[in-house]
Amino acid sequence: MMLRSKVLPFLFCLVVVAFGTKESDLKQCKHQCKVLQQIEEYQREKCYEICEKLYHGEKQEKEEINFYEGREEGKNNPYVFNEEHFITGIKTEHGRIRVLPKFSERSKLLKGIENYRFAILEANPKTFVVPNHWDADAVLFVAQGRGTLSLVRKGKRNSFNIGRGDVIKVCAGTTAYLINRDDNEKLLIAKLLRPVSTPGQFEHFFGPGGRENPQSFYSAFSSDILEAALNTRKDRLQRLFGQPREGVIIRASEEQIRVMSQHEEGGIWPFGGESKGSVNIYKQRPLQSNQYGQFYQGGMLGPIYSSRATKIAVVVEGEGYFEMACPHLASESESGKRQGSKETETRIGRYQKVSSKLRRGMVLVIPAGHPFVAVASTNQNLQIVGFNVNARNNEIVPLAGRNNVMSQLEREALELGFGLPAREVEQIFQSQQEEFFFQGPGGRQSGRAAA
């Protein structure tokens, strides 16, 4: 018992905001804590605390524990994306928008998510992101900062003050604009997009704009058409659409920020009411859910696997590393080797270890069925937000700790499967009393020293 309370290395708080889930707020977050079930009493208590803190914007306390260093970077690893993998869509002195290329361009193993795109928006303090719409549905996650988001849909505008941890659904075709209303902190928003017209491709459409930078889409029409449509003389239209502009992300005045910030705090779905922007998608079948993971220093999640969902996760803060077992990579590299010889009979039952350090801004793809662990650095908490694709009926299967899947097997199956006496196998799979979340290798050593 003492061990458990001492070890308790981190917490994990699952927030399922399925495309189509209306449940909201703190309540949902807490509910998820229960739903996980496998989190034991003490952890659940802590999880509730985390929920409170997370969604009320407080900082997590730091605990100083040494962190196990020196993880190798994975070779042949199509599942991890660094800064250098991003394409810069736009970059100004006031911010930038970066987009990952189509996942299937990286590897054919990622073909299952080729119609999803991942982007990160960074806006400096006191800036404005010019109104635009996309030909894609999107889920936005506020990774850092405080802003105000405005969405125009069905002839109505809704503005919300948003902050770290908020998740917002934005339907395709919704006109959206944004301010960073903080004086000092950057506003960082991660977006998962699902294009609606061309698979895997989306674009930004700017109404406001000029001749360029950004161009207004109005200016793409013939001037006589614009004159007729807007019932306005050519010279005035020329003044509106004919000048170059200063960029997609621009500086706003104190007064402009002040006026555009006068909206209710915490009004964003699912953490404070229903998203006005999500009403229609609510009726679609859920294709995605999102998860927010908060790891204390030295903590470890897994090994686990998801039965159906593929997770696209971004490291929001902190450091750590992850490992995953992948049979697809193993059979790929084997079929390469095999081409010379005639062997075609040992494809089944081999894995390639995929491993990588985790650093802020990195993106991971974790496919269904693949066992993985994520470990927080021993001197920093680790925060990861995961977007789940194909999340319906997903089950998270534990491979260690209480209720791990091996403990469900018959003694005879263990004996035959492992080739050792059942008692010995059972002992090993029953040694870990925690569930899902364990003290990681670094923390564990000191933990054991203390025990």
Place this chain on the structure above:
Amino acid sequence: MMLRSKVLPFLFCLVVVAFGTKESDLKQCKHQCKVLQQIEEYQREKCYEICEKLYHGEKQEKEEINFYEGREEGKNNPYVFNEEHFITGIKTEHGRIRVLPKFSERSKLLKGIENYRFAILEANPKTFVVPNHWDADAVLFVAQGRGTLSLVRKGKRNSFNIGRGDVIKVCAGTTAYLINRDDNEKLLIAKLLRPVSTPGQFEHFFGPGGRENPQSFYSAFSSDILEAALNTRKDRLQRLFGQPREGVIIRASEEQIRVMSQHEEGGIWPFGGESKGSVNIYKQRPLQSNQYGQFYQGGMLGPIYSSRATKIAVVVEGEGYFEMACPHLASESESGKRQGSKETETRIGRYQKVSSKLRRGMVLVIPAGHPFVAVASTNQNLQIVGFNVNARNNEIVPLAGRNNVMSQLEREALELGFGLPAREVEQIFQSQQEEFFFQGPGGRQSGRAAA
């Protein structure tokens, strides 16, 4: 006010016949007029009138207004299909069937609709189209003429008299045949097909037929199998299936036409009862809706965009032109240029103007999110029928006129977005009092002259 009633350049009547919508008839058409909401009082009245006329087969009165001529054809335009883009599936002296190639063969930007195919059937007066089934679901639109369509499904035959404006769903595997019962007019039917077995590919399967032209599929079986299955001697089968036939579209006698035409007038769904052939698809989730647009001379629709739906539209009658803003083409041509240099930072916020004359028989693809206008010639009405793919939860977003999306933005957002005083921007976007449908450039000049 005077201006409004004078201008009123045309009307647009939306008929949503979603795969799966059972609402029918005139009632639905009128309902759509209301649903649009954005149509003001006077226009709604007119819209009702159009409904009445359209579905009772009357001709629209012509108004003589000059038409602005001389639109350039768009370069690099994968969204417009002319006569020359069609493949001839079959051509006889009595008619022809023409099919567009797979959309994705034209451009990868059309990959989102690659499992849809578009075909046009033309049958001369007093002809018969031989019974056949397809491995595709289809929506048929009668663009011209009067015929009788028979559908055999679930062991029952249903025959309907069909006429211009009728829309019919035909499920995959349904045996269909057709007569043109008019003495003079060609029967023209536009078909949108969605193959059910091989994506983007469908074929016609003829039961009736002979050795060839068309071949009966019975004749593909071994003769001993046919003997056993039909319990009939080989010589009689040889007489039935062994002769060449005269074609897929053949001449029928007055008497044959008379007998096959004795069905209720106006019995076709959705304009006069439920389609017997659509019962099962009714239970599927709607993937498509259809729109029928009637433009008065000199009138203009848009600029608008669809939030989710991609529209495949065919010009049924009249002339005009259209323009569309496309950022995908702009970023394609840019990434071409960019290959030499190292610039990767100005992808966002540029559009290529896509424009084309519209002539009878042309097919347009208008992807989700893309602002577009369609303008009727000043000396002819323009009729367009649009099949909407991915129409569920689609929203039509107006970019000019009352309730245009710019009028929903805060003053500060307009100021920052356009770089001009808010008052000036507001004035421009409030100058047009009409909604969706405006007098086009040609008509407008005369309109202004009169004002």
Place this chain on the structure above:
Amino acid sequence: MMLRSKVLPFLFCLVVVAFGTKESDLKQCKHQCKVLQQIEEYQREKCYEICEKLYHGEKQEKEEINFYEGREEGKNNPYVFNEEHFITGIKTEHGRIRVLPKFSERSKLLKGIENYRFAILEANPKTFVVPNHWDADAVLFVAQGRGTLSLVRKGKRNSFNIGRGDVIKVCAGTTAYLINRDDNEKLLIAKLLRPVSTPGQFEHFFGPGGRENPQSFYSAFSSDILEAALNTRKDRLQRLFGQPREGVIIRASEEQIRVMSQHEEGGIWPFGGESKGSVNIYKQRPLQSNQYGQFYQGGMLGPIYSSRATKIAVVVEGEGYFEMACPHLASESESGKRQGSKETETRIGRYQKVSSKLRRGMVLVIPAGHPFVAVASTNQNLQIVGFNVNARNNEIVPLAGRNNVMSQLEREALELGFGLPAREVEQIFQSQQEEFFFQGPGGRQSGRAAA
């Protein structure tokens, strides 16, 4: 009448076990008999008998009738798969797992089922298949033998005794293991898999295992991570995961078999209760159904076609042949020829005959809309199990016998379509009194001799 009872060449019993259908047991089988409707009274009686026998494991009585021999193998036939088309995933002295390559690698005509994979598992008497999970949903069909299947899902294990004819759904991520508990007979299981993460690709993930053959996925993780996760010292983990194993299919002792077989007989869904493993998929929309066909010697099914479903069928026992009319192949080979000339006008209304002998272990793909017949050998019964993809709202359309689709056409349509007097055409299509199932060519000759 005498003819009918004498001819009655075989029976066909349809068992629709749609992904998502909970109806179960004998009751469902019998229900399907009724649903088919087109089976006449006498056949229905017989069908009930077959149901009883099939699912109570009895052997079918044999009838000695001569079988028509000498069917040619189809040229250019992408629809038939033999032993040589399979890839061996694993092969040991105790059994093997064979997998068909992606269907779309065989022909682009099979692109519509490219996300389905087909596999066959063979396990020798008294063997054990090591626990593993797949990143694919699966439907299993027990083609031969008696075994016990264990499924671990949602923290619970369910074990079922399974036997020939049983159908089991296994959700992606479920840990499954299996024994062949028979003393003499091989256990043969056909699997249709639908990968959930990478389209068309799936892998086996073994928890139990060692360093290799199979490798345990635990062994892919760093040893310090395993130590922490399992709270166990490195040397003990090395003993568990560090040894090579003896294979995926291994010999089990009498005692192990005895203990693992102590489960209720007949407890498998849908033939004796609800599958515990199928609860979640129940809520998905049905994509597949399965059919089990039992043909008496010399019997023939068809010609028929499916309106929407593509059938993937495996010959479980017996011999026979099949024929199918395919316009896609005809137009492919024609467009090949056409490349030289300028003809583009005769694509519609031609078929290629696809034909093949049927032997145990062969796999057939029968696309929607394609007329086909299957004929049982005259000296053996023929058993085929078919997995239907895209089965929702599917209709089976008869092309011969009672209620055949030609008998629904108007006299004028028959006249025009076949170019013969309607009376003559009607006579031919009314000569066969049976429905769906007829005496085949071989049987028929003797039948006629007796008549």
